[in-house]
Amino acid sequence: MMKKVNNAKIKQYTTYKLEGEIKTIYFPENILELKELINKLKSNNTRYKILGNGSNLIISSSYDGVLIKLSKFDKLDIVNNIVRVGSGYNLSKLALKCAENNLSGLEFTFGIPATVGGAIYQNAGAYGFDMASVFKEALVLDEFGDIFTLSKDEMEFGYRDSILKHKDYICLEVTFELKMCLYDEIMLKMKNNFNLRKEKQPLDYPSAGSVFRNPLNLSAGRLIEEASLKGYKVGDAMVSLKHANFIVNLGCANAENVIKLIKIIQDKVKDETGILLELEQEILK
Ligand SMILES: Cc1cc2nc3c(=O)[nH]c(=O)nc-3n(C[C@H](O)[C@H](O)[C@H](O)COP(=O)(O)OP(=O)(O)OC[C@H]3O[C@@H](n4cnc5c(N)ncnc54)[C@H](O)[C@@H]3O)c2cc1C
The missing domain is CATH 3.30.465.10 (Uridine Diphospho-n-acetylenolpyruvylglucosamine Reductase; domain 3)
Incomplete structure (x- = not known):
């Protein structure tokens, strides 16, 4: 039987260490198991996503799909x-x-x-x-x-x-x-x-690296800093004081906190510069 973890804590599988749970994470051992799993998920109309190290993902408890972790694919x-x-x-x-x-x-x-x-x-x-x-x-x-x-x-x-x-x-x-x-x-x-x-980089706090892509010839971090958003918080999600293109989790942030903070940053930078910052991180909700 393929290993799987039900009600997996998001914080154990992602670098943001956000609160909440994922329905199921599967751990196929090989290609055959992976193919069978995908067939089964597709025939049940279950959403799925591959999970790497979760270092670019904002995962909400509202995500109703499952994740597939390829940690056994390590030759x-x-x-x-x-x-x-x-x-x-x-x-x-x-x-x-x-x-x-x-x-x-x-x-x-x-x-x-x-x-x-x-x-x-x-x-x-x-x-x-x-x-x-x-x-x-x-x-x-x-x-x-x-x-x-x-x-x-x-x-x-x-x-x-x-x-x-x-x-x-x-x-x-x-x-x-x-x-x-x-x-x-x-x-x-x-x-x-x-x-x-x-x-x-603020490596002393959980994060998922750069939040936004750099607009052509510009730095997203500088635009956010110039919009005076360093240190701005929603719950325990905060624009890093060290690098404004990082959102850090001060302890108990959830995906909704991070998503709300992202929207605030996008709106303020857009108002002040006319530039819409595009997300580099990926939201699963
Ligand atoms: C402290 C810190 C520093 C960082 N520095 C950098 C940096 O310098 N440069 C940079 O580019 N990024 C950086 N990042 C962001 C992140 O590490 C990268 O985006 C990385 O590529 C994500 O890899 P992951 O395995 O964690 O993927 P995940 O976050 O788990 O997944 C990201 C996406 O990849 C897909 N995916 C994962 N594995 C597969 C697969 N086998 N097949 C198909 N799809 C797959 C997932 O489904 C998802 O859509 C940093 C992050 C942190 C926390």
Whole structure:
């Protein structure tokens, strides 16, 4: 029987650590179990969503679907500079494994609390790099149960965007092509990146990273700061004092608090600048 958790606490599965519960989280062991599960959910008309590390999600208790966590999809295979990895693998752990194998290219990911699949879905990026920069191909499962490989072009990567956001594809496995490099050089880059994160981001509170996408040539954080919203609170959800494009959970925030705060920020920034900030995080309700 496939492992599942009923009435799962949202705070245990997401980085915002919001209050509330999810009806069920399933943990398929392999592709066959995943396919069977999806068939069953579809025939019952049950909504479902893949859950990575929950580091870009605002999940409300009102979400009436189920989640599928691919933590068992965690195989790692490194041959020369080619890295094939399961989509449930932890991204920072992968960066460290690559460093141990003298492979450079994923240093920017160290400190992004994501799974490989979630990072590909979002084309996660930092410091001028993104997942597309080292991507070779991905194995995906579509809504009809077909499994196929997508090339870099077919992934249609963009700023925090990929085809996975627009089609009902589940990423099963990703292949990266990295460059050989000295271990010490790789570790130094990762350490420098991580120090920048600690300096700029409110890592001492639960959050889901940047709330809004940066408008072209502008910084969402600066616009929010200029709208005097740093420190503004709804319940225990607060615009971070350290970085205005982060909402932090001071302890007992729920999704409704975060969603209300997002609307207040969007309205105030729109009133003052005419710019509508677009959400980077994803709401499940
Ligand atoms: C402290 C902090 C720092 C962050 N820094 C950055 C940063 O520097 N750059 C950046 O881009 N982001 C950053 N983020 C945001 C977040 O980590 C990324 O968006 C990440 O890509 C989300 O991955 P996840 O595994 O947590 O996905 P989740 O949040 O669990 O899911 C996000 C979306 O991906 C989908 N998904 C997940 N796995 C799969 C799969 N296998 N197949 C298909 N769809 C899938 C989910 O269904 C959902 O729609 C940060 C977040 C935090 C909390």
